Amino acid sequence: MTPNRRTLLHAGVSVTATLASATFAGQSPGARDARPPKALLADDPESRAAAAQDFGHIIQRQPRAVCKPKSGAEVADILRWAREQGLKVAARGQGHATYGRAMAEDGIVMDLGAMAAIHRIESDCVVVDAGATWHAVLQAALAKGFAPPVLTNYLGLSVGGTLAVGGIGGSSSQHGLQTDQVLELDVVTGEGVELTCSPTAHAELFDAVRAGLAQCAIITRAMLRLMRAPERVRRYLLSYSDLASLTADQRRALDEGRFDQLQGAVVPDGTGGWRYQMEAAVFYDSGTPPDDKRLLAGLAEKRETVSDLAFGDDANAFAKLEQLLRSNGQWFNPHPWLLTYLRGSNALEVASEVIAGLNSDDLGPFGRITYYPIFTGECRTPLLRLPDERVVFPFNLIRIPASADKANADRQLARNRTVCDRIRAAGGMLYPVSALAMSPQDWADHFGPRWPLLCDAKRHHDPAGILTPGYDLF
Ligand SMILES: Cc1cc2nc3c(=O)[nH]c(=O)nc-3n(C[C@H](O)[C@H](O)[C@H](O)COP(=O)(O)OP(=O)(O)OC[C@H]3O[C@@H](n4cnc5c(N)ncnc54)[C@H](O)[C@@H]3O)c2cc1C
Incomplete structure (x- = not known):
């Protein structure tokens, strides 16, 4: 066994032991026992190594554990437990950030890949889990003759991942960004509270979550606008x-x-x-x-x-370049x-x-x-x-x-x-998806007059400051 592997396994075992002795604070009435959240995969070295990388391949931060929740309730359990343990948490969609923004050194990476269901499609909206890729959303919508008004040039990004930053595409002149297409969000705050927010319910949280760099809450589900798809x-x-x-x-x-x-x-x-x-x-x-x-x-x-x-093939045209870059290693x-x-x-x-x-x-x-x-x-x-x-x-x-x-x-x-x-x-x-070191002051300058909005929401919804350390925002 290489020293590296021994270290990883040792880390895994000790984390498991920590989890087994952990008790929850502020649990929902249905989750009162002292067991660790079962979605926590603490002793999986491969998952931990994968979560220490992103598309940027510039920053590496080794999390203590990776978890793969399957529901908003599990996300809430994990966040409450992490807060109690004083651990930082970063949500991870498809890992296409370029500068460690979905990483948490010695903390928890929450991989939302198992929360990817498309729940409902109507003529004007779709309800999806935040871990779904835009490719999956588009395919499901097209099957009924609809499409999201704004698509990123690459569809292998997750809904939660682009809503955390903005999501610009070729139709943004007509429709704005993907964050402008959101009708309602289900989120779990840094305190582990599940909330539904929209322009009329918890509006301040709705505004702090969209393009809010995942500082106040993790998005678990989104209701997004659809339009009739051109052929x-x-x-x-x-x-x-x-x-x-x-x-x-x-x-x-x-x-x-x-x-x-x-x-x-x-x-x-x-x-x-x-x-x-x-x-x-x-x-x-x-x-x-x-x-x-x-x-x-x-x-x-x-x-x-x-x-x-055809509209769907055109929207997915970047996949050819992705395939090429994967095959020549440049990806x-x-x-x-x-x-x-x-x-x-x-x-x-x-x-x-x-x-x-x-x-x-x-x-x-x-x-x-x-x-x-x-x-x-x-x-x-x-x-x-x-x-x-x-x-x-x-x-x-x-x-x-x-x-x-x-x-x-x-x-x-x-x-x-x-x-x-x-x-x-x-x-x-x-555009904060960039590979650029930023200090809290740089972020305050970046957000300018909107900085108080984010600071107030952070204080209110993630007072322990556990969410998304990879931006070095606070
Ligand atoms: C090849 C390529 C093409 C791209 N094209 C475009 C484009 O056309 N337009 C554009 O706007 N951007 C584009 N991007 C940038 C991309 O939108 C962002 O990097 C996006 O955040 C990546 O999504 P992801 O699912 O991979 O997220 P990740 O890299 O997994 O996470 C990115 C950030 O989002 C947070 N996050 C992830 N899921 C959630 C969630 N459920 N709730 C809250 N926060 C969450 C993470 O914590 C992290 O801070 C492109 C990136 C690549 C690599």
Whole structure:
């Protein structure tokens, strides 16, 4: 037996012993015995090792135990027990955070993968467990002819994981973020209290949970808005020689409302330079195909239709890249991503400056800089911080390095800090899914006028401060 394995097993045994002697404090009337919560898998070294990693592969934090609750009641039992024991707890959805945000050093990681049921689908809403992936939600909704109005570009994320941060997608101009599509949430607070919150019930908690970085409660179930699903999606790629002409056409296309989805990127061209591209899509039903000529009139000379797919296949298109990156190993390399929002009024200037300071090789062959304008009118989630302008630009350094070189990852992390400082000085905002060390003061600055909302909710619903230590927020 290797020393490592011995250590893990020893840790597992001692945790089991601790759990066996633990008593619950503040239990619900139905859970008065002194046994540890049975969903706690304290002596499973593989689960503990998996929970010490995330998609970022930058931070490793070994939890004392991993648990896999199957119900809100089990989540509540575990939280009450953890609070009594003075242990920190982090919920984990699909583990796609990039900087240890779903980890808890020597604490409990609560893997919500077993809470993934789709409970109910109606014409205007779906009720799902928070551990369900957006892929599962979409498939279930499409089977009845519906779809969530906003989907992330990658569907392998959990509902709870994106509602904790925001969840932006190609339709955010029309509908806001995924946190804006929530009608009601079942949550368990840091005190182990199960509550249902919505705009009319525990509204302050509802506002603190959506994009609240999992500081006040763990989401167990969500009621989400649905819309009628379009049948098909036609996707166009328009190419530009520089950022200024890309920006001008993006703004024009946005203002004229030409497309149902409007995104874009600056991508390495393989020779040390960049390609500038607008990525746009229209939804349509069979029998009424889009008029390409009218849609693209006056926009870039160089343009092509890249795909024409059923709505579900289009939404899941990222899965092909995921498969490729898994097979070439790059999915498992460090991912020092930086995601931000620029002011519409200075996006071109700031993005040009940042890009001029980047080496296209730093992003890796499959990396990209996401850059496109969105209207902010439908973005209403209080804790989702955006520049206060009608149009903002998501500006994301999506780094997919070809190697696992730690020195390279450290260099990119240092650069994230410089770039983020520059963007913030220009009125931009951080999207907290970034790989960036943040101090409590940095977070207070980030949340600005909304900081008291989060602090009050934290004091009220997680007074012992056990939830989600990975952000270093408090
Ligand atoms: C390939 C890829 C593509 C992406 N594309 C997009 C995109 O298009 N748009 C976008 O907005 N983001 C995107 N992201 C970022 C992504 O939305 C966030 O990283 C998200 O938090 C990951 O969800 P997850 O289920 O993997 O969560 P995890 O990594 O497991 O957790 C992330 C955070 O959410 C918390 N959390 C998880 N479940 C719950 C719960 N039930 N209740 C409360 N808190 C919870 C965790 O504690 C942690 O703090 C992408 C990420 C990747 C890796």
